[in-house]
Every structure is written in C-alpha cells, then in structure tokens.
Amino acid sequence: MNVNANTPPDLRAGTNLSIPWQDWLSLVLLWVGAGVVLLPLFVVFLTSLTPSGMVSNLNVGSTTGWTWANYREAWERGNFLLAFANSTLVALAVTALQILTSALAGYALARFKFWGRQAVLLIVLATLVIPFQLLVIPVFLVLKWGHLINTYAALILPTAANGFGIFLMRQYFQTIPVELEEAAAIDGANRLQILWRVMLPLARPALVTLFLFTFIAEWNDLFKPLVFTTRPELRTVQLALAEFQEQFTNNWSLMMAAVVIATIPVVVLFLVGQRQFIRGIAATGIKN
Template sequence: MSTTVLRKDSATDGAPPSGGAPSRARTEPRRGRSRAGRVVGQVLLYTVLTALSAAILVPFAWMLVSSVKLDAEVFTVPIQWIPKSFHWENFADIWTEIPMLTYLGNSLFLSVVITFLQVLTGSFAAYGFAKVRFPGRDALFLAYIATIAVPWQAYMVPQYIIMQRIGLVDTHLSLILLQAFGAFGVFLMRQYYQSIPEELSEAARLDGLSEYGIWARIMLPLSKPALASLALLTFVFTWNDYMGPFIYLTSNDLWTVQLGLRSFVGVYDSRYAMIMTGSVLSVLPILVVFLLGQRHFVQGIATSGMK
C-alpha cells in the first residue's frame, strides 16, 4: 500500500501544475497571432486611406498642372501630367486680363460678413433653444430645422421677387441678408450648448446675470471649437457659392471670383488654361483657412454630436 502511494506521489510531482508553463506557451502564440492580425489590419487600413486620399487629390493635381499649360494642352488624351513647357506667365497675365483683385476682394468681403453674421445669429438662437425654457421650444426648433430639407430651388423665385421689390437686386446686401441666417448653424451650436452643464447657467442666474450676459460671458468662451467649425463651414460655402451671386449680381464690379472666371468662357471657345489658373488662385484662401482652423474644426464636430 505504501508503495502504491509513493508511486502516485511521484507521478503527481512530475506533472506540470495547472496554469503553468504549458498554458503560457499556448497563450503566447495566440497573442502573437492577434498582434500580427492588428498589424495587418492597420496596414490594410492605411493603404485604403492612402488610395482614397490620392483619388481625391487627383482632380486638384490635374487643375494645378493645367494652370501652367496652353489651352490646347489641357484636355489632351492621355493626360499629360508633366507639360512640355511650363507657362508660368499665366499667373501674371490673369491679373491684367480680368479684374481678378476686385473679384477676390468681393468674395472676401461677402465671406467675412456672412460668416460673422451667421456665427452671431446662429449662436444666439441656439442658446435660446438649448438653455432657455419657453412653451413650444422643442416644436419650434424641429420646425426650424426641418427647413434644411427644403431645396433652395423651391423658394428661389419668391426670394428674388422680394429682393427685387425692395430694390436690393445687384447689391451685396441682398446676398448678405439672405445668407446671414442658417438653420444648420443653429443646429450645430445647439448640440454643443447642450453638452455644457446646466449648473453653470443656473449659478449665473442666481448671481443676477441676464440671459444675454450668460450667452456672452459663459457660453461663447466655452464654445470656441463649435464657433470655429461653424465659421469655417460658412466661409467655405460662401466663398464657393456660384448660384447666389449669379442670380443677384449683374454689375461686373460686384462679381465674386466664381463669376469672374466666366470671363474666360466664350461663345465659340474657352480659355481653359486661364480658368484653371484662376481656380488655383481661388482655392488658395480656402486652403489657408483649412490649415489654420483644422484643429478647431475637428474638435468642434467631434463634440457637437455630429460624429
């Protein structure tokens, strides 16, 4: 009996304990495979993102290359990515052939004024919808936001008739009044205001601060990312707007840069190289604005519920 017990004990002593080296040996290959899988997934993800980014940049690269070509070389098949000769004089000639500086100044004026007014009115209305309690607030907000779904072509003619009867056609003021208010800006700012604790507003009211003071002294300083996002989106939209200036502006000295490029489109032919040169010049301000405000833009979108 003692011999049997000793044999069992010796057999037990030689067996590996549960959870020992063999179990670690089994988990280590799994961890290695999972780590390799993550690396392969990241490589595939970055490859897809790189390919998509390159596809997005191809039209811009073609526009940039075409801006230093002759008109006959712009639409050659296949595309000639490296011109035989670079015509850098296109960037000097465009300033004398059309009043490019006037067009850029008009676009800048409209973009800055409309952006300022949209940020002001959008943030102020959003504060009322987010922090002020009054009967029918939510229903009014839904009705206002529902106007985003109405296409502009549905009320384009009534708007023009109104502006014509009050004598604002062929003035910058018509575009400013029509675009100074936007439901999208109200929605964007309201989503951000709702992320600010209500206790701040209640404490300010107890201290005797008015609703205007709460908006100006508490809400606006805390909502800089959302304000930057709204300003950036509005500026880009206004700068690139073509149909609005096309409908309301008839005088050449009031044209924006988008309308000014029409000067190179003739009845029988078009100066495509100059159009590309002007397009490159019109893109540069937008590029600068995006580079300067991209950090605030991403932060504002990420924290306003528009993920």
C-alpha cells in the first residue's frame, strides 16, 4: 500500500484498526444490561411451555415435554377474547384523543404568543408529578355525576388529555422551522390547515412516540377498570389477567402463558414503531 502525506494516521500504521477499550467496555455493559432485562422474560416464556405440574420439579429449562397447549387453555379459561377487544377499544380511543388534544395544545404553546403562556406551560408540567391515584376520588365523583360509571366513557375520558403528550408535541413543534408555516400562510392556509398539512406530517416521530407511550400505558392499566367498572363485559386485559391469577395461583404454567398472551401485543407494537420512537425521543430534547 502506498503511503503519502495525505494518508490518515491509522492507515499509515497499518490496516488493523484497533477499537478503543472504552467502546469494548460500553458494549459489554450493554450486553450485560440486556441480559439482566431479558432473563426474567425468557424464564417466563420457558415456564409457559412447561406442562402443568412440572414447574415445581425444576424442569423449566428442559426441552422435554414442551407444549403449546397452555396458551390455548389460558386463552379459553381467561376469556381473553373479550378482554382483548375491550382493551384495544379503550387504548385506541384514549390514544386518538390524546394525540388530538396534545397536538392542538402543543402547537398553541409552541407558536402562539399570548399572555400567560409560560404559566400555562408550567401548569401542564406540574400535572406530570401528580399521580392519578390522588385524583381518583374527584374523578369518580365527576363520572358518577355524569352517570358514566360502568361505561366505556369511564375508561376513556379520565385520560383523554395528558401533560406529557402536550409537552412532547410542543417540544417537537419548536424544532420545525417557522419558515415552512410562513410559506403555507402565504399560499392561503389558515392555522388549522397549517397544523394538519404541514406540522403533523413533519412531526410523525413525535406522534408515533406519543402513540406508543399512550397505547402501552392504557393496555397495561389496571387501576381505572378496577375502580370505575364492575360489569364483567367491560373487563380489560389486565383485569382479566388479575382474575386469572387469583383462580390459578398454583398453576405456574398457565399463569405464565396468560402473562405472555397479555404482553405480546405491546411488544409487537413497540418493535414495529421503535425507529420512529427513538427519533421522536431524540428530537424533542433539541430545543427548549
């Protein structure tokens, strides 16, 4: 290989490029962290494949006798079909409302100049530190006053707006150049048209991030169905899973199969949208 003054120093020394030990250390720590996180999930999956009665005999790791029948039995005994339908309906409705309210409020806080804007933003941020459990009594009274207890509205309306979503969309909108809106305004677009046709398409990573956060949170929510509903036909996945665990406390194989069934939708959803999710999280911290 010909070496001249323009050759990079690493190539002058030879073709073997060494990787810094800091990168190796980071890679090892990442693999260890991933293993710590994934090991319990792996044990849950192996347990779900173990025939009933064999878990106590420490045969979880053995491939002998693995069966998928636990999933079918758990699905039928837990009546997860109705629970999946209810959770999907509630999660999609709450997600759609949060995207709508967060986009409108976030755009107003990012672009409109009005008195008290910073105070409104601080109030929105303050809601993030208030647990929903502290608000359950006034929310319950409002729902009872509106005759909404034991309805789908009781599971949807209390979380139709969220301070995190508003802040997320506000941060992302601020990363979009104002010149794009000015060009659309010159073409005759009003504020809503600018939001719908210009801002929201450019804010797809933030929208996907908000969708994933909201959908997964609603899918995993046990508190609202437990407090605001008593009708069996309104059972969600988490409520059905809690009742299933009470019935099959000693049957670890069926319990773990039910856990895997309840977890699969959110895992698949995250894997599909992870690229946009990472972009949305990375971009929202660029500008305050």
